[in-house]
Amino acid sequence: MKACAEYRDLILAAEPGELRGEGETALAVHVRxxxxxxxxxxxxxxxxxxxxxxxxxxxDFDVDALxxxxxQLAPEHERGAPKAPPRVQHRxxxxxxxxxxxxxxxxxxxxxxxxxxxxxxxxFVASSSPPPAPAPVVEPVAGQDAAxxxxxxxxxxxxxxxxxx
Amino acid sequence: xxxxxxxxxxxxxxxxKASAGDPDALRSLIEGAxxxxxxxxxxxxxNPADAEDLTQDVLVxxxxxxxxxxxxxxxxxxxxxxxxxxxxxxLRRQARRSRKMNxxxxxxxxxxxxxxxxxxxADRSHIRAVIExxxxxxxxxxxxVFELAELQGLPSPExxxxxxxxxxxxxxxxxxxxxxxRQRILESHxxxxxxWS
Numbered sequence: 001m002k003a004c005a006e007y008r009d010l011i012l013a014a015e016p017g018e019l020r021g022e023g024e025t026a027l028a029v030h031v032r033x034x035x036x037x038x039x040x041x042x043x044x045x046x047x048x049x050x051x052x053x054x055x056x057x058x059x060d061f062d063v064d065a066l067x068x069x070x071x072q073l074a075p076e077h078e079r080g081a082p083k084a085p086p087r088v089q090h091r092x093x094x095x096x097x098x099x100x101x102x103x104x105x106x107x108x109x110x111x112x113x114x115x116x117x118x119x120x121x122x123x124f125v126a127s128s129s130p131p132p133a134p135a136p137v138v139e140p141v142a143g144q145d146a147a148x149x150x151x152x153x154x155x156x157x158x159x160x161x162x163x164x165x
Numbered sequence: 166x167x168x169x170x171x172x173x174x175x176x177x178x179x180x181x182k183a184s185a186g187d188p189d190a191l192r193s194l195i196e197g198a199x200x201x202x203x204x205x206x207x208x209x210x211x212n213p214a215d216a217e218d219l220t221q222d223v224l225v226x227x228x229x230x231x232x233x234x235x236x237x238x239x240x241x242x243x244x245x246x247x248x249x250x251x252x253x254x255x256l257r258r259q260a261r262r263s264r265k266m267n268x269x270x271x272x273x274x275x276x277x278x279x280x281x282x283x284x285x286x287a288d289r290s291h292i293r294a295v296i297e298x299x300x301x302x303x304x305x306x307x308x309x310v311f312e313l314a315e316l317q318g319l320p321s322p323e324x325x326x327x328x329x330x331x332x333x334x335x336x337x338x339x340x341x342x343x344x345x346x347r348q349r350i351l352e353s354h355x356x357x358x359x360x361w362s
Contacts, residue, residue, distance in 0.1 A: 011347065012343065012344045012347045012348060013340055013343055013344055016315070039357075040351055040357055043350060043351065043354060043357070044347045044350055044351065047291065047292070047295045047350045048295075048315065048316070048346075048350075050291075050292045050295065051292070051295050051296060051299060051316065052316040054292060054296060055204050055207055055208065055312065055316065056200070056204055058199065058200050058203045058204070059203075059217065061196070061199050061203075063192055063195050063196050063199070066195065066221065066224055066225070066228070067188075067191070067192065067195070067228070069225070070225055070228045070229060072188065072191060072228060073188070
């Protein structure tokens with residue numbers, strides 16, 4: 001049987017399993033029988049495990065910050081913000097343009113037929129001042145406003161509905 | 166708060182999806198790569214603060230240059246090469262700066278906590294000695310091989326591929342690293358010092 005000194009040299013180069021006394025190599029068998037060499041082998045394993053643990057400790061990592069830094073993710077303050085409301089899709093998208101134009105054309109036609117005997121625009125429904133003559137009741141729907149103009153002819157009032165959107 | 170590193174292999178599917186622009190896959194890939202890169206960075210730099218900086222550099226490179234990973238080798242092999250190259254560049258820059266400023270750098274920052282109890286301090290002094298040997302006495306190549314083979318349990322052929330050397334060289338480096346480190350471990354214990362020194 002070899003002296004412990006020779007086994008100690010083997011301990012320096014052995015596989016971890018042999019140090020744990022696993023297998024039937026001469027060293028593994030000796031480690032199972034010799035308390036002194038078993039203690040040395042155990043110390044080697046223990047300190048190696050601690051080194052493994054030390055190297056494996058990692059600080060907390062903010063993956064979002066890194067992705068934001070590289071432009072792969074919007075910054076946090078932008079990610080938390082509510083989205084802008086979707087734009088309203090009009091059923092007739094051209095209406096916003098042609099309704100006022102049509103109203104203007106109607107007014108122009110009326111002026112041509114009746115001459116230019118229109119008094120200055122007198123009343124807007126939105127205005128706080130009361131209409132001078134018997135005021136027609138006009139209730140524009142949501143998204144519209146109305147302009148009411150008296151003509152020289154008391155029987156004729158021009159009502160212009162137009163979109164405010 | 167620290168958490169233990171996870172040695173999970175980043176799978177090829179994840180790499181493919183991340184490379185194709187899948188943001189969730191990219192996030193998972195970076196989260197999976199971080200512990201490995203951080204560990205390797207520490208092995209190369211020997212300094213936690215430098216390791217953290219190096220890790221960030223490597224992960225930024227991975228995010229921006231993932232498309233250069235050809236997929237002919239393992240992702241971990243490519244990642245290790247990226248880390249190693251970045252570490253080499255960094256150490257070269259530091260050496261240049263250090264020569265200019267004559268600035269001796271401390272490798273291992275493990276100052277004992279004053280409030281720590283004596284048993285913990287004794288334990289810590291042992292591991293500190295081992296860490297110092299690991300970083301200051303082992304040559305770089307032996308340190309790399311010891312970490313990959315002995316601590317992470319990777320087989321010699323895989324390490325050989327990662328380092329671009331022969332498997333037989335891997336075993337030779339491991340043999341030398343084990344001898345030196347174990348010798349120092351046993352010498353650092355007074356009860357065994359006489360027998361082992």
